[in-house]
Amino acid sequence: MIGLVIVSHSHRLAQGVQELADQMSTDDITIVAAGGLMDEHGAFHIGTDAVRIAQAIQEAWSEDGVLILLDMGSAVLSTEVALEMLPPAMRERCRMSNAPLVEGAIVAALEASLGRSLEEVNQAAEAASRLQKIAQE
Amino acid sequence: MNADRPEFFHQQDEQPQGAGEVDLAPNSAPGSGADPAADTTTVTVANPLGLHLRQGKEVVRIANRYRCQVMAQNLSRDSDVVNAKSILQLMQLQARQGHTLRLWASGPDSAEALRELKRFLEEAPHPPRATPE
Amino acid sequence: MGQEITLPQFRRWLLAYARRIIQEEDYLTELDAAIGDADHGANMRRGMVKVLERLQAPDDNCNDIGSLLRSVAMIMISSVGGAAGPLYGTFFLRAAAVANQHRSVTLPELARMFRTGLEGIQQRGKAVLEDKTMVDAIQPAVEALEAAAEANQSLAVALASARQAAKLGMEHTVELVARKGRASYLGPRSVGFQDPGATSAYYLFETAAETLATPAENGSEQGQKSTSQEPGDP
Numbered sequence: 001m002i003g004l005v006i007v008s009h010s011h012r013l014a015q016g017v018q019e020l021a022d023q024m025s026t027d028d029i030t031i032v033a034a035g036g037l038m039d040e041h042g043a044f045h046i047g048t049d050a051v052r053i054a055q056a057i058q059e060a061w062s063e064d065g066v067l068i069l070l071d072m073g074s075a076v077l078s079t080e081v082a083l084e085m086l087p088p089a090m091r092e093r094c095r096m097s098n099a100p101l102v103e104g105a106i107v108a109a110l111e112a113s114l115g116r117s118l119e120e121v122n123q124a125a126e127a128a129s130r131l132q133k134i135a136q137e
Numbered sequence: 138m139n140a141d142r143p144e145f146f147h148q149q150d151e152q153p154q155g156a157g158e159v160d161l162a163p164n165s166a167p168g169s170g171a172d173p174a175a176d177t178t179t180v181t182v183a184n185p186l187g188l189h190l191r192q193g194k195e196v197v198r199i200a201n202r203y204r205c206q207v208m209a210q211n212l213s214r215d216s217d218v219v220n221a222k223s224i225l226q227l228m229q230l231q232a233r234q235g236h237t238l239r240l241w242a243s244g245p246d247s248a249e250a251l252r253e254l255k256r257f258l259e260e261a262p263h264p265p266r267a268t269p270e
Numbered sequence: 271m272g273q274e275i276t277l278p279q280f281r282r283w284l285l286a287y288a289r290r291i292i293q294e295e296d297y298l299t300e301l302d303a304a305i306g307d308a309d310h311g312a313n314m315r316r317g318m319v320k321v322l323e324r325l326q327a328p329d330d331n332c333n334d335i336g337s338l339l340r341s342v343a344m345i346m347i348s349s350v351g352g353a354a355g356p357l358y359g360t361f362f363l364r365a366a367a368v369a370n371q372h373r374s375v376t377l378p379e380l381a382r383m384f385r386t387g388l389e390g391i392q393q394r395g396k397a398v399l400e401d402k403t404m405v406d407a408i409q410p411a412v413e414a415l416e417a418a419a420e421a422n423q424s425l426a427v428a429l430a431s432a433r434q435a436a437k438l439g440m441e442h443t444v445e446l447v448a449r450k451g452r453a454s455y456l457g458p459r460s461v462g463f464q465d466p467g468a469t470s471a472y473y474l475f476e477t478a479a480e481t482l483a484t485p486a487e488n489g490s491e492q493g494q495k496s497t498s499q500e501p502g503d504p
Contacts, residue, residue, distance in 0.1 A: 047355065049351070081394070
């Protein structure tokens with residue numbers, strides 16, 4: 001069972017996506033949110049924090065790997081820095097997903113709970129970018 | 138096997154396990170082009186909210202417990218035929234309460250799979266129920 | 271030229287850099303407002319306040335240059351945000367790796383630290399010269415340091431030429447079309463504005479020239495106190 005990490009510039013967005021994704025998965029899947037940037041007073045600002053992302057990866061860690069879903073822009077930079085901080089053996093089992101954050105997390109949570117591999121879950125999540133949302137009446 | 142498969146079949150993540158592929162023309166009349174060996178049934182979506190995300194999740198879970206391939210089409214929308222083991226494809230059915238779905242299953246345990254899916258979709262008690270694992 | 275740059279000098283440099291950024295917050299924000307999110311000043315200030323706090327603590331547990339730079343990197347990574355946080359964080363992390371266990375470094379070693387840091391920024395941000403980014407200030411400065419080291423010049427001369435190269439590079443960003451980051455959305459309309467990232471990067475070399483070429487004063491092992499009016503010991 002792989003683990004999932006949700007990275008967003010917004011603390012609350014990451015938590016919300018985690019909440020949604022949790023609904024789609026089972027208790028044996030660990031989904032950890034790493035959103036926002038904490039200031040010296042403990043308040044969250046918009047931004048991403050590689051240290052928190054690295055901690056989240058460790059929390060979500062599974063030998064089967066960790067899939068990281070992210071919003072955009074510097075979330076990618078911060079996640080790369082986070083991966084650089086991890087031991088190489090761990091880093092090799094982590095993937096950054098190109099999937100859209102919300103849809104990707106929902107799909108990934110379900111696919112992960114079905115016991116799929118890291119690559120399979122990522123492929124399914126990335127396919128979410130082609131999801132047709134509006135019914136063709 | 139027919140050549141014209143719904144486009145997103147080609148994009149799809151996993152090749153469902155089980156016997157040969159069910160190949161169906163898009164927007165085909167019910168059953169036409171289906172694997173002749175596939176079992177099939179129709180169901181009416183009972184859930185007042187339709188086949189929403191959480192219910193779709195249960196359908197995917199049920200389908201994945203079987204080795205057979207499971208396909209679905211929303212006849213009320215004349216939708217594409219989708220892989221019922223994929224939540225994304227299932228959501229493409231845009232199925233509402235009262236819509237009629239056709240299900241196909243091909244593989245060793247197809248009859249049981251269809252029976253359980255039909256029961257789930259037609260009873261559809263209270264949506265967020267615990268996963269029977 | 272056997273001049274060495276010591277741990278207290280590095281601490282003094284980072285303190286000076288942090289103060290300079292805090293002092294220039296509004297200017298950086300103003301530059302960023304023209305072509306970015308108008309948050310570079312506030313983002314950098316947030317990090318630098320923490321750097322100051324950390325470096326002025328009675329014991330910052332940094333006993334070599336590597337660990338000092340690493341602690342600054344971690345602060346920037348986890349408090350600056352935007353692209354600047356991970357990019358500066360990477361710069362300091364990579365430089366720290368070169369200076370691991372060193373309590374002093376020579377000019378060629380300093381050049382290598384900065385070169386390695388620059389490579390980290392480029393690997394991460396995929397920016398090259400003339401993309402209108404911090405690279406436009408850092409790369410010429412690193413090249414100037416390397417040339418000075420090669421020519422056996424003094425630390426003071428080397429750092430002064432690095433500062434000058436960084437300044438010219440920063441000023442040159444005014445003429446450039448942004449090709450990376452938020453400013454690139456503006457395309458040709460980004461011309462005429464100085465890049466805020468190149469500006470905050472220039473301060474690295476400006477403060478380095480002010481602090482790394484002269485030995486730290488006696489008794490300032492922990493770096494200078496921020497204010498002299500503090501109620502000191504009797």
